[in-house]
Amino acid sequence: MIARLCIIGVGLIGGSLARALKAAGAVGEVVGYGRHAEQLQLARELGVIDRGETDIAVALKDADVVVMAVPVGAMEGVLRAMAPHLSAESIVTDVGSTKGSVVAAAQRAFGVVPPRFVPGHPIAGTEQSGVEASFAELYHKRRVILTPLAHTDAAAVATVRALWLAAGAEVVEMDVQHHDEVLAATSHLPHVLAYTLVDTLARMEEHTEIFRYAAGGFRDFTRIASSDPRMWHDICLANRDAILKVMDRYAADLAAVRSAIERGDGAALLGTFGRAKQARDEFKQ
Numbered sequence: 663m664i665a666r667l668c669i670i671g672v673g674l675i676g677g678s679l680a681r682a683l684k685a686a687g688a689v690g691e692v693v694g695y696g697r698h699a700e701q702l703q704l705a706r707e708l709g710v711i712d713r714g715e716t717d718i719a720v721a722l723k724d725a726d727v728v729v730m731a732v733p734v735g736a737m738e739g740v741l742r743a744m745a746p747h748l749s750a751e752s753i754v755t756d757v758g759s760t761k762g763s764v765v766a767a768a769q770r771a772f773g774v775v776p777p778r779f780v781p782g783h784p785i786a787g788t789e790q791s792g793v794e795a796s797f798a799e800l801y802h803k804r805r806v807i808l809t810p811l812a813h814t815d816a817a818a819v820a821t822v823r824a825l826w827l828a829a830g831a832e833v834v835e836m837d838v839q840h841h842d843e844v845l846a847a848t849s850h851l852p853h854v855l856a857y858t859l860v861d862t863l864a865r866m867e868e869h870t871e872i873f874r875y876a877a878g879g880f881r882d883f884t885r886i887a888s889s890d891p892r893m894w895h896d897i898c899l900a901n902r903d904a905i906l907k908v909m910d911r912y913a914a915d916l917a918a919v920r921s922a923i924e925r926g927d928g929a930a931l932l933g934t935f936g937r938a939k940q941a942r943d944e945f946k947q
């Protein structure tokens with residue numbers, strides 16, 4: 663039971679966590695911090711938070727756990743604003759989609775990453791944003807990755823783990839760099855591909871025709887191109903090296919498929935498509 667939880671950035675991810683913990687009876691008071699009083703008022707009316715604050719010092723006061731749920735590009739500014747007001751007793755975690763950038767931001771803001779800061783990332787979301795899109799079941803049976811550092815306080819990690827378990831999630835731990843490489847491949851690259859494909863087709867002269875006849879495959883492949891462009895801009899810049907590495911690899915494989923089509927090399931195409939089908943069929947989620 664967390665007596666006072668502070669959510670910094672009450673949008674889809676922060677709002678859904680607040681809702682889940684309230685539904686589980688795992689929190690006392692939920693305080694929301696944001697830049698816009700009217701958004702906080704909406705979050706209150708929706709029952710997501712109990713109190714909204716636009717003054718970060720007031721929002722952090724006596725918080726047992728603080729969850730940073732702002733875009734990754736906003737993390738450093740928020741951490742710097744928090745630094746003078748954060749009690750050494752408060753446990754801090756975040757939900758950012760990249761971990762190396764957030765840890766580096768905490769290091770710059772505090773001088774040293776606070777031992778009670780537990781970096782985290784729920785592998786759950788939708789292409790919607792904002793508190794209106796939040797729902798209590800978002801984390802049910804979804805994975806949350808925690809990336810504690812060598813000096814992170816074990817009791818703080820245990821509290822953050824318990825918080826996500828109460829929200830219905832499964833919790834795993836990995837190191838920061840490994841997280842960023844895995845997520846570059848499984849999440850960041852697919853978003854880059856979906857955005858680029860839709861943009862390429864949308865800029866073709868006959869785009870109305872293309873979209874009119876777009877079938878289920880197009881819909882499945884490109885749903886995530888409706889995600890918040892600003893959020894993905896932040897993620898691409900924050901996880902640049904890992905994304906470039908996996909993009910280069912993908913570009914080489916795409917070039918090989920292009921060459922196989924050009925050469926009429928059916929065996930090469932069957933090799934690629936067959937391996938992919940087997941791998942996709944084995945992947946159950």
Ligand code: NAP
Pocket residue numbers: 670671672673674675676695696697698701731732733734736739740757758759760783784785786787788789790791792793890893897
């Ligand atoms: P969201 O719905 O747009 O919510 C972001 C919240 O942060 C809003 O309440 C926004 O409120 C606030 N905010 C933005 N900039 C701020 C700043 N400079 N200072 C204070 N508050 C600020 O976005 P989200 O989808 O919940 O994403 C939040 C975080 O979760 C991101 O770090 C993202 O990488 C991560 N994440 C997202 C997903 C997903 O699928 N969406 C999945 C896993 C992790 P105002 O603009 O009103 O201030």
